[in-house]
Amino acid sequence: MSSFTMVKALNEALRKELEADPKTLVMGEDVGRLGGVFRVTDGLHKDFGEDRVIDTPLAESGIVGTAIGLALRGYRPVVEIQFDGFVYPAFDQIVSQLAKMHARALGHVKLPVTVRIPYAGGIGAVEHHSESHEAYFAHTAGLKVVTPSNPVDAYWMLRQAVRCDDPVIFLEPKRRYWDKAELDPNAAGAPSRLHDARVAREGRDATLIAYGPMVKVCLDAAAAAEEDGRSLEVVDLRSLSPLDFDTVTASVQRTGRAVVVHEAPVFMGMGAELAARITERCFYALEAPVLRVGGYFAPYPPSRVEETFLPDLDRVLDAVDRSLAF
Amino acid sequence: MTVDSTAGVPKKASGTRRKRVPSRAGSVAPPPQPELVQLLTPEGERVEHPDFSLETTPEELRAIYRDLVLVRRFDGEATALQRQGELGLWASLLGQEAAQVGSGRAMRPGDYAFPTYREHGVAWCKGVDPLNLLGMFRGVNHGGWDPNEKNFHLYTIVIGSQTLHATGYAMGITKDGADDAVIAYFGDGASSQGDVNEAFTFASVYNAPVVFFCQNNQWAISEPTEKQSRVPIYRRASGFGFPGVRVDGNDVLACLAVTRWALDHARSGNGPVLVEAFTYRMGAHTTSDDPSRYRMSEELEAWKLKDPIERLRAHLVREGWADQEFLDSVEAESEQLARRVREGVRTMPDPSPAAIFEHVYADGHALVDEERAQYEAYAASFEGGEVR
Ligand SMILES: Cc1ncc(C[n+]2csc(CCOP(=O)(O)OP(=O)(O)O)c2C)c(N)n1
Ligand SMILES: [Mg+2]
Numbered sequence: 001m002s003s004f005t006m007v008k009a010l011n012e013a014l015r016k017e018l019e020a021d022p023k024t025l026v027m028g029e030d031v032g033r034l035g036g037v038f039r040v041t042d043g044l045h046k047d048f049g050e051d052r053v054i055d056t057p058l059a060e061s062g063i064v065g066t067a068i069g070l071a072l073r074g075y076r077p078v079v080e081i082q083f084d085g086f087v088y089p090a091f092d093q094i095v096s097q098l099a100k101m102h103a104r105a106l107g108h109v110k111l112p113v114t115v116r117i118p119y120a121g122g123i124g125a126v127e128h129h130s131e132s133h134e135a136y137f138a139h140t141a142g143l144k145v146v147t148p149s150n151p152v153d154a155y156w157m158l159r160q161a162v163r164c165d166d167p168v169i170f171l172e173p174k175r176r177y178w179d180k181a182e183l184d185p186n187a188a189g190a191p192s193r194l195h196d197a198r199v200a201r202e203g204r205d206a207t208l209i210a211y212g213p214m215v216k217v218c219l220d221a222a223a224a225a226e227e228d229g230r231s232l233e234v235v236d237l238r239s240l241s242p243l244d245f246d247t248v249t250a251s252v253q254r255t256g257r258a259v260v261v262h263e264a265p266v267f268m269g270m271g272a273e274l275a276a277r278i279t280e281r282c283f284y285a286l287e288a289p290v291l292r293v294g295g296y297f298a299p300y301p302p303s304r305v306e307e308t309f310l311p312d313l314d315r316v317l318d319a320v321d322r323s324l325a326f
Numbered sequence: 327m328t329v330d331s332t333a334g335v336p337k338k339a340s341g342t343r344r345k346r347v348p349s350r351a352g353s354v355a356p357p358p359q360p361e362l363v364q365l366l367t368p369e370g371e372r373v374e375h376p377d378f379s380l381e382t383t384p385e386e387l388r389a390i391y392r393d394l395v396l397v398r399r400f401d402g403e404a405t406a407l408q409r410q411g412e413l414g415l416w417a418s419l420l421g422q423e424a425a426q427v428g429s430g431r432a433m434r435p436g437d438y439a440f441p442t443y444r445e446h447g448v449a450w451c452k453g454v455d456p457l458n459l460l461g462m463f464r465g466v467n468h469g470g471w472d473p474n475e476k477n478f479h480l481y482t483i484v485i486g487s488q489t490l491h492a493t494g495y496a497m498g499i500t501k502d503g504a505d506d507a508v509i510a511y512f513g514d515g516a517s518s519q520g521d522v523n524e525a526f527t528f529a530s531v532y533n534a535p536v537v538f539f540c541q542n543n544q545w546a547i548s549e550p551t552e553k554q555s556r557v558p559i560y561r562r563a564s565g566f567g568f569p570g571v572r573v574d575g576n577d578v579l580a581c582l583a584v585t586r587w588a589l590d591h592a593r594s595g596n597g598p599v600l601v602e603a604f605t606y607r608m609g610a611h612t613t614s615d616d617p618s619r620y621r622m623s624e625e626l627e628a629w630k631l632k633d634p635i636e637r638l639r640a641h642l643v644r645e646g647w648a649d650q651e652f653l654d655s656v657e658a659e660s661e662q663l664a665r666r667v668r669e670g671v672r673t674m675p676d677p678s679p680a681a682i683f684e685h686v687y688a689d690g691h692a693l694v695d696e697e698r699a700q701y702e703a704y705a706a707s708f709e710g711g712e713v714r
Contacts, residue, residue, distance in 0.1 A: 033620040034548035057518035057554050058485055058546050086484065089520060124414050127468045128483050267693060296701065297693045301682045303414055303465030308679035308701075318704065 004183040006176055009151040010040045010116075012185045013158035014078065018048050021076060024162060027054040028063060028080030028116075037082055038118060038177055060090035067113045068098055076112045078162055084119040085128025091136075098167045099142030110165045114158075119147075120213045120263045122175035122310055124303040131300055132264035134212075137169045138241040138273075145240040146194060147171035149215035151181040153198075153238060156190035164194065173213035197244035199251060203233035206257035206323055209248060209274060211237040214261045214311060221316040232320065240270060248274065249281045256287040257323045261311050266294035288326035291319045362572055362604055365579040368632045370640025372579075380583040384647035390578055391642060392656050393427045394635045397447040399660035400456045403667050404446075404463070408613045412671050413463045417444045421576070421608030424634030425541050427451060428581025429509060429603070432589055436506040438477040440492035444541075445481070445511050452478040456663070457670040466677055486512060486519030489538065493525045496534035496592075507535040507593040509585070515546025517562065518554045526566040526598070535592035537585065538563075538600045541575060543607035548620040560602035568598045575605030576634040606632070679705070 004012065017024050026041055026048075032055035035042030045053040056063050060081060067077035081087045087094070094115065101111055121130030138145045144166050148154040154172070161168040192198065200215060201222050208218040215236045222232035235251050237243065252258045258278050260271035271292035278290050293311045301309050363378050382390075401419050408416040419426060422444070430451025433439065439448050449459055453476045461470040462481060469480035482488040492510030499506050516522050517540060529536050540559050544551055555562070563570030569591075573584040581603055588599035606629040610617050642648035683698040 029546075030548045032548070035619070037547070037614070055549050055553055058515035058549070059518040059520060061520050062518070088484075124465060126415055126462055126465070126483060296682060296697045297691075298682050298686050298697075299468070302462070302467050302677065304676045305679050305682060306465075309682060314708075315704075 001182045001184045003180050004151045004155070004185075005178050005180050006148070006151045006154045006172070007038055007040055007178065009155035009181075009183055009185075010158055010172065011042055011044070012183075013155045013162075014041060014044060015047070016185065017078070017159055017162045018044065018052060022052075023074060024076045024078065025052055025054060025070065026078050026080070027056050027067060029056060029058055029082050031055060031080050036080060038174065040116070040172075041080065060086055060088075061093050064090040064093040064098060064113070064115065067115075068093065068101065068111060071111050071113050072109055076162065078114045078116060081115060081117045083125075083129045084117055084131040084133060087115075087117055087133070090115075094137070094143070094167075094169075095140050099140045102166070103142060111167050112162075112165045113167045114161045114164075114170050115167070116158075116170045116172060118174040118177070119171045120173050120175065121300060121306050122213060122263075124306070126303070127300070130303075130306065132262065132295065134169075134171055134240055134262075135264060135269050138270065143167050143169055143241065144195070145169045145171065146238060147173065147212035147240065148238065149173065149176065149200075149210075149212055149236050151179060152183050152191070153236075155183055155185060156192075157194055157238065160190060160194040171212060175213050176216065179216070192238075195239040195242050195244060197238055197247035198236045199233060199247065200236040201232070201234040203231040203255065205231045205255060206259060206320055207233045207235055207248075207251045207255045208259050208261060208316065208320075209235045209237065209251075210261045211240060211270075213263060217311060217313060218261055218316060221313045221320070224313055225317060225320065230320070230324075243273070243277075245277055245281065248278065252278050252282045253285045256285050257320075257326075258282075258286075258290045259293060259316065259319045259323055260290065261293045261316055261319075263295050263310055265297050266292045267297045269294055288323045291323050293319045362574045363580045363584050364574040364577050365583060366577045366637055366641060368576070368637050370637045370644060372641060375580070375583075378580065378583040378587060380579055380586075382579065384642075384645070387638070387642060388648060388652065390427060390431065390582075391635070391638050391648070392659070393431070393447070393450060394423045394578065394638065395656050396660050396663055397423050397427060397450050398635060399664050400450070400667060401446055403664040404460060405609070405613065407460075407668065407671050408463070413460060413613075414465045415463050415612055415614060417463075417612045418609040419444050419446050421606045421629065421634070422541055422543055422603075423447050424578035424638075425539075425575040425581050425603035425605050428578040429511075429539050429585040429601070432582050432585035433477075433509065434506070434589075436477065436504070437589060438479065438492070438495055438506065438508045439511065440479045440488040440495070440508065441481055441511045442485075442488065442513060442516070443481045443483050444513075448509075448511065449478055452476045454478050456667055457674075460667070460671055461674065464671060464674060466674060486516040486521040486525075488512070489516070489522045489525035490528070493529045493532075493534050493536050493598075496529065496536035496598075497532050499535055500532065505593045507537065507589045509537045509539050509589070511539050511541065513546060514540060514542040514544065514551045514554055514559060515549065516540075517559050526562070526568075526600075529598040530567045533595065533597040535595075536598045537588040537592055538598060539585065540600065540602045541605055542602050543575075543605050544625075545607050545611070545617075545621070547611045547615060548617075550621075558602065560600055563598075563600035568600065570600040570602065572602045572604055575603030576629075576632045576637070578634060578638060605634075 426447025
């Protein structure tokens with residue numbers, strides 16, 4: 001056991017997978033000598049060489065498109081998109097090609113491509129560096145979409161994602177990159193399966209459902225609520241597609257109340273799907289409608305007002321109050 | 327006419343010998359070393375070029391020198407303001423002043439510029455208040471100026487996108503029968519993007535009056551230009567069917583002459599031109615970057631000898647066109663500018679939180695209105711009636 005930041009945990013996961021399988025490749029802009037703008041690939045270029053850790057031309061469609069070709073040739077590319085807002089030039093390759101090729105080939109080809117994307121806000125960045133676009137990807141059949149909330153999950157989930165024979169969109173909450181946790185990278189196996197949700201905190205009065213960067217906000221909110229005598233459960237989804245509805249359902253059956261929290265705009269976001277499913281599955285257990293807390297229906301704002309846009313402890317607890325008032 | 331494909335080769339008639347496709351061996355011979363258009367040597371000597379000439383008065387040269395110095399001073403102040411926490415980020419143009427001031431000055435007022443995020447020198451030449459450029463780097467807006475006021479579009483962060491906007495704008499100029507032209511700025515890294523190559527295609531096919539001005543500053547963050555192209559970037563143009571020129575990007579006079587020619591070429595209905603300004607990013611990619619991780623300091627030292635400002639100063643002094651008094655006055659003016667920028671940034675107001683909901687749509691949108699009302703009610707429910 002030693003202390004890992006999320007960046008270091010991701011780095012260690014890539015290292016382990018590069019060691020384990022000579023067909024595994026890391027590719028993207030500035031992932032080589034620089035080690036990536038967040039240093040997630042630090043040292044890999046030096047240790048595995050430029051044939052395995054590849055600085056690509058500055059072209060996202062090219063990066064994902066050639067990763068598809070490499071996968072067809074038996075390689076296992078782990079692609080880095082430098083920031084959330086720069087994945088869109090590759091959107092066609094991801095949605096029209098990567099997601100659909102296995103089905104079009106009637107299962108004859110596999111596309112074990114992992115697309116790592118630092119996403120979401122809260123780091124005071126300029127435009128296009130803070131977006132939460134998970135719904136676009138989760139809306140596309142053929143893609144798996146996962147997002148860790150802490151270093152331990154980051155490590156194990158990335159290793160599992162790389163080994164997965166389907167394309168995985170791996171969303172890294174960049175504002176949690178420097179959070180630390182104890183991790184044993186040599187433990188025998190992952191503590192849970194890639195697509196399992198996790199009860200991050202147990203509680204009785206309401207369930208907060210979150211993922212990625214918002215898990216910490218919800219845990220903080222639950223701790224603050226405890227001082228007011230309220231017991232909140234927090235579910236960390238971890239995987240957005242597939243979604244582990246059993247864990248969600250079991251929790252909401254117990255608490256009778258659910259609040260979904262994400263940074264992405266509420267409108268047409270993950271919360272909409274969750275609210276609908278919870279209503280279908282837990283209708284008789286519900287004491288209140290499922291509420292959602294998220295970004296507004298507006299472009300991600302300039303950093304000086306991003307705190308207004310981002311759900312925080314107060315907004316989460318405001319929703320809890322409204323839920324409990326029903 | 328050279329035959330580049332077999333598409334036009336006639337079918338074999340019976341009883342005759344099949345014609346061979348002409349050998350293309352000759353066309354794959356290594357090209358001659360690219361010529362760099364230069365009018366002012368690094369030592370400050372004025373030289374002539376057979377294809378590009380430039381008439382300048384001493385007064386004009388002094389004005390150009392002033393632009394270069396002020397732009398560099400502004401840029402340095404912005405870097406300092408980032409260090410002091412007044413800006414979240416800054417993308418310095420250090421080393422690229424000549425490419426930007428030369429090309430910026432080549433534009434007529436009616437010509438339109440589509441910049442990346444580093445074109446502070448072009449903005450200066452277009453008359454944009456430098457303070458306006460700092461809003462997005464401070465985090466108070468995403469651009470914040472009216473592009474049509476000075477014919478200077480918003481900064482574009484998504485690499486390469488603006489080259490298509492520039493091309494479309496130029497297509498509109500043609501439709502209007504106007505004689506304006508457009509410059510699309512982009513970098514060596516951007517030359518790999520699909521958007522940039524699509525812009526080349528559209529501009530060529532529609533004969534659009536757009537000059538593609540690539541500042542090859544040798545680096546795209548940590549990647550050297552060799553990672554983007556096996557041929558000099560200016561030579562990409564020929565495959566798309568328009569001329570490409572490589573100019574010494576640290577020579578403000580050559581940049582001015584070549585860009586002026588390119589704009590006139592474009593505005594007279596001859597279609598696009600690609601100008602590759604061969605220059606160097608003297609600083610970090612942005613204030614978040616640490617170039618010591620990927621490049622040698624010797625490289626920087628070598629480029630320092632080609633400094634764009636030093637050579638013009640040397641030229642002016644040698645010709646007796648600038649005395650100490652003039653140089654001092656420019657220096658003093660640059661300090662004044664720095665002070666104005668410093669004070670302006672420190673007093674730049676934060677947007678109100680409700681500004682998030684402004685200008686999302688031109689015609690309004692019910693959901694935005696609803697969420698705005700919800701937000702305002704929520705904010706008012708706190709002591710003091712305000713969140714954050
Ligand atoms: C589509 C896209 N991908 C990645 C980035 C991240 N990024 C910002 S600047 C940059 C390098 C740009 O290099 P170049 O085009 O040479 O311009 P320079 O910064 O050198 O002026 C990269 C990769 C981006 N802004 N947009
Ligand atoms: Mg560059």
